[in-house]
Amino acid sequence: MDIDLIFKALANPTRRQILEWLKHPEQFLSSDECGDFRRGVCAGHIERLGKVSQSTMSNHLSVLQQAGLIQVEKYGQWSYFSRNEALIQQYIEHLQRSL
Template sequence: MSKPQLPLIGVNSPPCEVTPLVRQPLSTDAATELASIFKALSDPVRLRLLSVVASHAGQQACVCDLSEGFDVSQPTISHHLKVLREAGLLSSERRGSWVYYRIEPAALRQLSHLLDITAPAAVAR
């Protein structure tokens, strides 16, 4: 019996157009999409996992290298990686018996662009 495919938020669909917060308010769709990304990042374990993957060579790491330094079980690490993947921050690829996770640069660029305070501010109305 095969496992059902989980929908990947932000991976299969193009990201919402996001302009820096200092230019204009977020649309409802953009706020909803970004809230799921920020929710995924709001857990300290997930934020550290994202950092560990990003700091590896090529911004990818084997799942076997990710549990060191965490005081949680391997199933918990797998759950957190799944949340990051579903938020579109990581992607994964199975190589033999191991799964490799890599950073999704588009998602990080989207967050960076949103939080860019150097963008020209909106003109006062």
């Protein structure tokens, strides 16, 4: 776990919002549109929620992925993102111990 990368990733409000969307996708996206979310959320749906360009959203997702906060699974040409709950919990525990 790289604490500095996590702090950097969480410093941006859009990236914090992405984590919220991934935590409760059913509150923000239709299951008709996205299925049951077992694979995660498709990059295109995250992009539409963020109302930013594809390249900007790609950068945000990359920063979150490099920090380990999200995971990506590829299915054909599609990329599905989900939260890395184990690392997020580890980070929370680190904060509780150190701050």
